[in-house]
Amino acid sequence: MMFRAIVVDDEPRVRRGLLALIPKLDPEWSVVGEAKNGLEAIDLVKREMPDLVITDIRMPHMNGLDLLIALKEYPVHVVILSGYGFFEYAQTAVKFGAFDYLLKPVKPPEIASLLQRLKEHKQVRDLPAGPAVPALNYSKWWKDWLTGSEEAESYVSRLRELLPKNAERFQMMAVEIDRFDELSLEDQWGDKQLVSFAVRNVIQDVLAAEREAPFVHLFTSGPQLYYVNAGGGCALDAAKRVAEEVRKWVKISVSVGLSETSAKFEALPLLYRHAGEALRNKWIHGGGIVSRFEDVLSGEREASGYPTHLDEEICRAVRAGDRDKALKGVETFLDEIKRNNVSFRLFQRFGLQLLSSVNRIVYENRVHDLVAKEASQPQDLFQRDFGADEFMAYMGDWIGATISALDWNRQQRHNRTIEKAIEFIHKNYAKDISLEDVALHAKMSGSYFSSYFKQETGDNFVEYLTRLRMDKAKSLMMNSELRLYEISQMVGYQDVKYFSRLFKRHAGVTPQEYRQFFYRKEDS
Structure with a gap:
């Protein structure tokens, strides 16, 4: 097995020395690149995917400590080079996650020992790391691949090696901390990182007990945490326990979205998107829910007896900005449901389906924030029993807010278009x-x-x-x-x-x- 390193130092003499010395000390190591500063090093890491970065502390543009912090998102070990006058900085670097530090002038036996320790650590990387040897962080790679970054294609095979080799089914789980911004302002928490840390610790304890459905944390993005179930067990039960235990131990509400399962590892980006779609159900039903993508699909299918033609007429009127025609359509929609003498449960289902159709227009045009400022949230209505008159009043507010937001959005596009045309005329x-x-x-x-x-x-x-x-x-x-x-x-x-x-x-x-x-x- 060959190991790869890059050397980062603003002194050419140091770079040339390490470039020649490392493969001589250990033939299993090769230097695949060199950089004069931290900015060049980051590009090298993305391109070469090394096992080790040896970097000086003092460099122009981006120093070694800043580079160390930037590389925390990448699965690479960092070793700091430091002169005796900067010994304290080197010790600080270890606290920030550096594998180790070397004092200049570097002695060959010290480098040989370092290379050997790194090899041994990588060969037992599946075992828990000791406090002096930080575990590699693959979250940036996972996020890049799952969100569709072209750069990520080069390390997909490396990511597959991080999951159990005998995994037969894969399923994505998305967890979102409800009221994330508000929580960070409360005296009890006061910090977003602390909120995220507390929730992740509880989730980790819950999922660690799941033997039939082993979960792996992939990455965290703001209020959302993403996990993959690589065991094929019942993720729904685990997701419900996650929501319950987080609420119990830290008094925080979380919502969970589950994708369908797939036998293909390559399907994970699709499963990631589907878990996110399931998670968006919280917007209608309120926080603290567990939603499956299968439920989202079934909700989008045409229900038996659902007045699809009226749904389409209402949506056309909303897109055209005709509020009166849209509300008349809602009245006709409710009259037809009443004539069919549907059950209350089915009435709620039809009402939710109509709201989802209108809401799809909101999301397609990216005006959700504008609509949310003018109308009450859907969960305020759908978390309790409501009658036809109340539903009519709610849809009136929601449709009115939607049309106003679409008009504003349309005007902004028109303004940008006329500005673009006038700018072209003035230039030409x-x-x-x-x-x-x-x-x-x-x-x-x-x-x-x-x-x-x-x-x-x-x-x-x-x-x-x-x-x-x-x-x-x-x-x-x-x-x-x-x-x-x-x-x-x-x-x-x-x-x-x-x-x-x-x-x-x-x-x-x-x-x-x-x-x-x-x-x-x-x-x-």
Whole structure:
């Protein structure tokens, strides 16, 4: 087995020495790269995936301690090089997770001993690490791969080795700490990291007891913690115990989303997304729930007797911004359910399905935060019994808030579009540009852009462009060294006579008269 190292030092002599010395001391080690500072080293680590980084403490751009902290997300051991004057910094580095430190000038026996200890540690990496030897952190690799980073494809096989070799089924579990931001402001906690640490410790104790469904923690991202079940046992029971035990021991509510299972390790990115989708059910049902992706799928399938045609009509009206038509559709929706004499349980299910359809529009347009500010949360209604009138009132508020948010979002897009078009005109007014050129830049048809531009600016395209060119021409006329034909070409007109006619129509005087007036004004 070969081991890989990179050397980071701003002194070329030190880099060359270690580059030659390491493979001589131990043929199982090779130096696969060198860097002058921490920033170069990070790129090398991503590209070469070494087992060891030997780095100096004092370097430009990014020093050794900052590099050590940055590499905590990567599965690599770091050894610090330090002069005697920086011995305390080296000791601090060990506290921050460095494997060890070496004092300059480095002696070959010390390096040989270090390389041997690292090999031994990596060969028994599945055993619990002692306090002096920090465990490797693969969370960055897991997160990159599961979230679709292209760089991650190069180390997928390494990640597979971290899970049990005999695993036959895989399942993702996403845990989210409810009210995460609020908890960090409470006196009891006061810190997001402390909240996350307390919850993860409880979850670790609960999952450690799961023999039939062994879970592995992959990474933490803000309030969310991700685990993979690599044993095929009943993850649903374990997820329920997680929610119960966290609530019991630290008085914090967590929600859990479970994906389906798959026999393929390569399916984990898909399972990761499905666990996240299941987790989003908490938004409707409230925090503290355990939701399975299978339940999400079944909820999206057309229910027996569900008025799908009315659901679609209501959603079309919401997208079109027609609040009255959407609410009329909800009334008809409720009347049809009543006529069919459905049970209360099915009425709740249909109501939730309609809300989910409208809510899908909210998420598609990324206006959830805007809607949430204007309307009460769905769990306020669906966690208790409610009647048809109450549901109608709630949907009125929700649809109204959704349409308002969509209008605002649409206006923001329009504002960005007109700004983009005007910016293009101002950059290219000196060229022979047409309405079609600007429409193409704004990604609109020519006819639609013409109406849109007139509506937003009050001028048609030709009027706006002509006025801009005339204003630029007036400014250029202040320069007495510029001839009239030069000014004409500089503002987009090759024919100086045509330019003169347009200028007189716009300014009321010819270009020559305007210039004479300007200079008389300056003289006076």
